[in-house]
Amino acid sequence: MPERITLYTAKLCPFAHRVEIALKESGLQYDRCEVDFFNKPDWYIQKVNPAGKVPAIAYGGPEVSTGLEYPSPESTKLFESLILVEFINDLISPPESAQDTAILPKDPVLRAKARFFIEAVCSKLVSAFFNVHIRGQHPSSILSAVETLQELLPKDGGFVLGEDRWSMADVAPLTVLARAEVGMVNDLGAYDEGEGRKAWDRLMSDEKFERFRKWFADAKAKKSFQETFDAEFVLDNFKSMYPAMRAKRLAEKVGA
Ligand SMILES: N[C@@H](CCC(=O)N[C@@H](CS)C(=O)NCC(=O)O)C(=O)O
The missing domain is CATH 1.20.1050.10 (Glutathione S-transferase Yfyf (Class Pi); Chain A, domain 2)
Structure with a gap:
């Protein structure tokens, strides 16, 4: 069973958009949570990204009943668009794999x-x-x-x-x-x-x-x-x- 992925994103943001494209290319399942980064909600800073920026990913942990705004405390929170794009690529083509992806080739x-x-x-x-x-x-x-x-x-x-x-x-x-x-x-x-x-x-x-x-x-x-x-x-x-x-x-x- 693959780990859960929640993408905290904003349609306006060119950085978050990079990660969304990578997720589409990966074929991985993910939940999408739109964040108003002009009026950052408290829960986002407290529970997802203390820097208040999108994009962020909450990775892993059990499903919690309170909704996407409250990611599992056991999930790992990851940030920075280009790092997230490479992370998604590593999930679909780990270092030991020889497989090129539509995100990054192996060469x-x-x-x-x-x-x-x-x-x-x-x-x-x-x-x-x-x-x-x-x-x-x-x-x-x-x-x-x-x-x-x-x-x-x-x-x-x-x-x-x-x-x-x-x-x-x-x-x-x-x-x-x-x-x-x-x-x-x-x-x-x-x-x-x-x-x-x-x-x-x-x-x-x-x-x-x-x-x-x-x-x-x-x-x-x-x-x-x-x-x-x-x-x-x-x-x-x-x-x-x-x-x-x-x-x-x-x-x-x-x-x-
Ligand atoms: N270097 C970051 C930049 C992320 C970024 O600046 N996102 C903007 C939205 S486009 C943001 O969240 N701004 C809110 C803030 O800076 O408080 C990345 O590539 O992920």
Whole structure:
């Protein structure tokens, strides 16, 4: 009997989304608990993640009758999206197994390549996404990050690790870029009005980004992504968050 898995997640969160895709790819059974990370409930901090962040996984322990909000005290609580993705991969393909998965292959060189790509995602794309959307940096920062990542894609097509070798290296940027698309297409972010839409249009039309566009379309077509991304939910939330952030930034600029 496999151990119980409860994923504490949020539809808005690109990090939690990575773990949900990995769980879908794994075929493992899991319970899903949506957490409002803007208004963290006490039970979440007390019983799941003292840092208050999503994603988290409660692993193992007996079922408890009080519901998902109260994980078994005997379950192990695990955190950090990329660590959780590798944990899920270890569950379906333990170290002694020779089996590749749709999360990470067994070949050490390919694993190193995947982790190298993810390092660039974390240092370039994730920071650009938050700097642009929350802090109002010019959206061209996202295009610069995409350019760096594009350089690391195989030139003749396919996913990060080549051909149809879909892996966590593709998932790591995809969940961020899917949210950047919703934000920028609708010009929702703390940046100056019109700049998000303009930058996204450039990303989707400039010849320079052709390789990226092919990868992005292939990645968005994956079933595990489509089953786990609620674009409408993200849009509704962005509509209620970002106009106020833009107004605040402009007011601070005027007052400075
Ligand atoms: N490095 C973490 C980042 C997780 C994270 O920042 N999650 C956000 C939601 S997207 C959160 O829970 N924020 C609440 C907080 O920071 O208090 C990961 O990859 O899991």
